[in-house]
Amino acid sequence: MSKIRCQYCHEYIDSSDYPAHEDEHLKLRSDGQQNEYVTLPPEERVEGDLEGVPTVYLHTKCGHATGMPDEITRSYLKNPYLYLADATFCTGCGKHVPLRECVWTETGEDLQSHIDRLRAEKPELRPGIFMRMLVAVVKMFQ
Known part of the structure; x- marks a missing residue:
């Protein structure tokens, strides 16, 4: 079975399970925000001090x-x-x-x-x- 890397948590998920997995990230919290937002994988983000x-x-x-x-x-x-x-x-x-x-x-x-x-x-x-x-x-x- 093929895997997809989730653009929210960056885990590898079976492609057949991905729609339900993604739905969990998109659910709204009580403050109106999504549970999580799309980010780059940690190894691709800007590194170092953000001062x-x-x-x-x-x-x-x-x-x-x-x-x-x-x-x-x-x-x-x-x-x-x-x-x-x-x-x-x-x-x-x-x-x-x-x-x-x-x-x-x-x-x-x-x-x-x-x-x-x-x-x-x-x-x-x-x-x-x-x-x-x-x-x-x-x-x-x-």
Whole structure:
């Protein structure tokens, strides 16, 4: 039987069991977040000290600050195209909000400008047109 590496926990799962396994990661917690989010495998994430890298953002519409988990920070720094939805979870609102509505508490830069800058530095990682179109369609129905 073939195995699939889970993009959430990075364990190898039998392909026939994967849909149910993935559903567990996507279940919503009481605060509205998924149980887990997609990340790069640990061996592919940015390593080393994250000093100077912003990790707490303020949702300007509700005024609530949210901390970004280390595994997500290290993943998007390595591949700024990993999260194409251009939204992040606000613990104050209990839902995903546009990156443009959030600013890093450490720098004052909005998250959309931050990710756009990182993407401009790594154009070779930009996904193909079909993936970008799929993300755009999904965003229309959210």
